[in-house]
Amino acid sequence: MKQKNILSVKNLKKIYAGNQAKDNYALNDLNLDVKEGEIFGLLGPNGAGKTTFINILAGTVVKTAGMVNVWGFDLDKNPRQVRASVGIVPQEVNLDPFFSPRKLLELQAGLYGVKEKDRITDTILKLVSLEKQANSYARSLSGGMKRRLLMAKALVHQPPIVFLDEPTAGVDVELRQNLWRNVRLLNDLGVTIILTTHYLEEAEEMCDRIAILNKGNIVALDSTKNLLDRIQTKKVIFKTDKIIDIKDEDIDSLKVISKMGTEICVSYEKSKVCIEDLINLIKKNNVKIIDISTDDGDLEDVFLRLIKN
Numbered sequence: 001m002k003q004k005n006i007l008s009v010k011n012l013k014k015i016y017a018g019n020q021a022k023d024n025y026a027l028n029d030l031n032l033d034v035k036e037g038e039i040f041g042l043l044g045p046n047g048a049g050k051t052t053f054i055n056i057l058a059g060t061v062v063k064t065a066g067m068v069n070v071w072g073f074d075l076d077k078n079p080r081q082v083r084a085s086v087g088i089v090p091q092e093v094n095l096d097p098f099f100s101p102r103k104l105l106e107l108q109a110g111l112y113g114v115k116e117k118d119r120i121t122d123t124i125l126k127l128v129s130l131e132k133q134a135n136s137y138a139r140s141l142s143g144g145m146k147r148r149l150l151m152a153k154a155l156v157h158q159p160p161i162v163f164l165d166e167p168t169a170g171v172d173v174e175l176r177q178n179l180w181r182n183v184r185l186l187n188d189l190g191v192t193i194i195l196t197t198h199y200l201e202e203a204e205e206m207c208d209r210i211a212i213l214n215k216g217n218i219v220a221l222d223s224t225k226n227l228l229d230r231i232q233t234k235k236v237i238f239k240t241d242k243i244i245d246i247k248d249e250d251i252d253s254l255k256v257i258s259k260m261g262t263e264i265c266v267s268y269e270k271s272k273v274c275i276e277d278l279i280n281l282i283k284k285n286n287v288k289i290i291d292i293s294t295d296d297g298d299l300e301d302v303f304l305r306l307i308k309n
């Protein structure tokens with residue numbers, strides 16, 4: 001059972017001092033726990049506070065108040081150990097183009113004070129499939145390879161937690177899948193993953209649990225499955241042999257979304273209507289139903305509803 005907390009955050013607050021305008025509450029009494037071995041998603045619209053949160057753990061932003069504990073280390077008492085416990089894969093590709101992947105990893109290991117005998121440069125290069133490019137200039141790597149090298153850099157000190165900040169922003173589908181394979185591989189090796197992403201279907205596929213952050217507040221924190229279960233509306237598309245006429249008023253909570261020839265798309269609330277009622281309504285038109293397809297909604301529906309509220 002994945003029960004032990006590897007990251008624990010209590011009443012975490014970050015207020016950026018404003019100029020003439022009022023102060024900016026980037027994080028507002030944030031509370032969350034991440035369990036060892038999880039892939040945890042931190043989602044939220046622009047300005048929600050995700051980067052601020054990651055930067056507090058990285059030691060580049062100083063929190064205003066609250067408690068952060070990473071792998072048993074308290075951020076106030078052991079900031080160095082906290083930094084050593086997390087690896088951060090940044091949003092921006094910030095690699096020195098004149099160093100090779102091997103050299104960059106060695107330099108990074110030096111920065112973290114990893115002794116030469118303890119370095120695992122070749123293992124990391126293999127993990128991110130860059131062993132063939134180990135000695136090429138970073139500038140000659142493809143976009144995907146550069147992203148993998150960023151991930152490799154975050155691993156030199158073998159942190160038990162890795163943060164990925166929007167790792168696939170602006171990356172094509174194939175490359176994205178490739179990156180996720182690497183993330184899963186890392187997770188299989190026991191590394192806890194916390195990722196921020198704007199691609200909700202990706203979070204839905206990858207994450208065990210998800211926190212949705214809005215304006216510095218957590219508006220939802222649950223397993224991906226439970227979040228999806230919150231969706232109350234269901235969409236159905238009926239294809240019939242003749243054009244039918246149904247209206248919103250025919251059944252409580254029914255909404256006709258679109259009509260195109262003999263195809264009609266409707267939505268309804270699962271708690272108020274059962275599909276049989278809908279089929280009966282359609283059949284009153286004296287038509288044959290040729291096809292039915294249903295859509296249960298996705299994380300985007302939950303996200304939009306929570307953010308709007």
Ligand SMILES: Nc1ncnc2c1ncn2[C@@H]1O[C@H](COP(=O)(O)OP(=O)(O)OP(=O)(O)O)[C@@H](O)[C@H]1O
Pocket residue numbers: 016017024025026044045046047048049050051052053
């Ligand atoms: N250095 C700073 N000084 C003042 N305000 C800041 C600073 N950094 C961030 N903020 C503000 O704090 C809030 C949270 O920003 P943050 O970058 O953490 O959000 P985010 O969720 O990472 O957004 P994005 O998805 O756009 O990266 C925003 O209102 C932002 O304007």
